[in-house]
Amino acid sequence: MESPFKPEILKGKVALITGGASGIGFEISTQFGKHGASVALMGRRKQVLQSAVSVLQSLVIPAVGFEGDVRKQEDAARVVESTFKHFGRIDILVNAAAGNFLVSAEDLSSNGFRTVLDIDSVGTFTMCHEALKYLKKGGEGRSNSSSGGSIINISATLHYTASWYQIHVSAAKAAVDATTRNLALEWGTDYDIRVNGIAPGPISGTPGMSKLAPDEISSKARDYMPLYKLGEKWDIAMAALFLASDAGKFVNGDTMIVDGGLWLSRPRH
Ligand code: HXC
Numbered sequence: 001m002e003s004p005f006k007p008e009i010l011k012g013k014v015a016l017i018t019g020g021a022s023g024i025g026f027e028i029s030t031q032f033g034k035h036g037a038s039v040a041l042m043g044r045r046k047q048v049l050q051s052a053v054s055v056l057q058s059l060v061i062p063a064v065g066f067e068g069d070v071r072k073q074e075d076a077a078r079v080v081e082s083t084f085k086h087f088g089r090i091d092i093l094v095n096a097a098a099g100n101f102l103v104s105a106e107d108l109s110s111n112g113f114r115t116v117l118d119i120d121s122v123g124t125f126t127m128c129h130e131a132l133k134y135l136k137k138g139g140e141g142r143s144n145s146s147s148g149g150s151i152i153n154i155s156a157t158l159h160y161t162a163s164w165y166q167i168h169v170s171a172a173k174a175a176v177d178a179t180t181r182n183l184a185l186e187w188g189t190d191y192d193i194r195v196n197g198i199a200p201g202p203i204s205g206t207p208g209m210s211k212l213a214p215d216e217i218s219s220k221a222r223d224y225m226p227l228y229k230l231g232e233k234w235d236i237a238m239a240a241l242f243l244a245s246d247a248g249k250f251v252n253g254d255t256m257i258v259d260g261g262l263w264l265s266r267p268r269h
Contacts, residue, residue, distance in 0.1 A: 001234055003031065009245040011036030014087040016080065018042045018070050018097035018127055021052035023206040024154060025096030027233035028240045033061030035241060037092070040083040041065045062087070070097045070123030073130075080130040089141030090134035092244045095124040095176075096154045102165040102212055113168045120172035124153050125179055128195070136191035148192030150244050153180050154236075155199045155255050157263040166212075173199075177255050184253030194252040196243045201259020204230040227265035231258065 015032045019025035020041030029039045033056055041063065043049045049065035056063035066082050068075035083090055099119040103112065128151055133139050135149030142149075155177055159170040177197060184195040202209055209230075213221070222228045239258045242248050257263065 001232075003034065003238065003241070005035060005238070005241055005245070005247075007034065008036045009241065009247070010092075013037045013091040013244075014040070014083065014089050015092035015094060015244070016040045016042065016083045016090055016127075016131065017094040018123070019154075020094070020096060021045070021049045021065060023096075023208065024200060024203060024233050024236050025094070026052055027237045028094055028096060029056060029063070030059070030061070031234070031237035031241055032092070032244070033059060033063060035245075038062035038087050039064075040079070040086065042068050042070070042079045042097070044069050070095075070127055071118045073126055076123075076126045076130045080127070080134065084134055084141060090131055091149045092152070093127060093131045093135065093149070094152045094154070094240065094244075095127055097123055098154065098169075098208075100166075100169050100208060100211060103168075104165055105167045108168060113171070116168040117172045117175065120169070121175035121179065124176050128179070128183055132187070132191075132193075135193050136187070137193075139191075147249075148187075148194070150248075151180075151183065151193065151195040152240050152243050153177075153195070153197040153255075155180070155197045157199045157201060157257060157259055160263055180255055181253045188252045194243075194248070196248070196251055196253065197255030198236055198239050198243070199255050199257045199259065200231065200236050201257075201262045202228075202230050203233055203236060205233060224267045225262065225265045226268055227261040229260045229262070231260060 021043040053065040066079040137148040138144040159174040180197040187193040
């Protein structure tokens with residue numbers, strides 16, 4: 001679908017996107033590139049990164065991929081540095097890397113719980129922390145007159161209520177939302193950095209959907225959930241464009257729900 005935004009809304013900006021080579025992260029990378037940004041993708045799988053970068057370059061988007069795991073502080077620091085060295089500045093950080101699997105609380109080990117918190121929550125904080133000196137007003141690569149950067153944390157709606165077999169992800173995304181609000185307060189005030197989140201509903205064609213909602217489950221869910229509909233990766237990328245661009249310049253500390261209203265739904269009676 002064609003974008004309703006002007007193609008130059010992110011002109012001259014540099015975005016670093018974790019999990020940027022696949023799923024929702026890749027669509028954000030693509031749309032940011034189509035709207036004028038240069039993009040650096042961070043991911044664990046070399047092949048996946050390489051093919052994502054080739055696709056972006058074929059669209060004439062300045063793109064580079066860096067291997068790294070957001071759980072490792074040294075990887076986070078190296079990828080942030082490399083992005084700055086490659087493009088000369090960093091304006092936008094998108095934390096889209098996430099881990100997930102379905103498991104009952106009874107069967108989940110502490111290490112399984114910790115692993116998802118390490119990726120989603122600690123990984124998000126670590127990336128924000130490492131990128132801070134580049135994102136802040138007057139930081140490296142920025143003039144004192146330029147505004148601060150923008151951070152977007154990809155969250156979920158699972159933890160608004162409770163979700164079967166998702167205790168680890170629910171806890172992890174609750175921590176992500178708290179991180180979004182606290183950084184928005186501290187870094188918005190001190191450095192003019194806007195920190196926001198996006199909470200996607202079920203999005204077709206993502207690793208999350210194929211892992212968490214096999215076809216038979218999603219069709220059953222559609223029957224009893226009045227507002228159940230699948231979103232597209234494009235929907236999330238458009239929300240990210242709004243938040244990252246000047247269109248969202250007064251939005252700080254919000255996590256925008258982009259789920260077609262699903263989290264509100266109750267069975268009809
Ligand atoms: C129970 C499991 C498990 C499973 C792993 N564990 N998979 N427990 N059921 N299916 C436990 C392991 O037993 C281990 O604990 C601990 O978790 C760490 O497992 P590892 O395999 O060593 O971890 P690792 O290789 O680092 O893999 C991380 C991962 C993996 C999260 C487990 O799935 C991954 O890397 N995924 C990344 C891609 C991904 O999931 N994308 C989808 C995101 S979707 P023990 O105790 O045995 O040592 C998404 C949507 C959220 O986020 C919102 C939905 C609406």
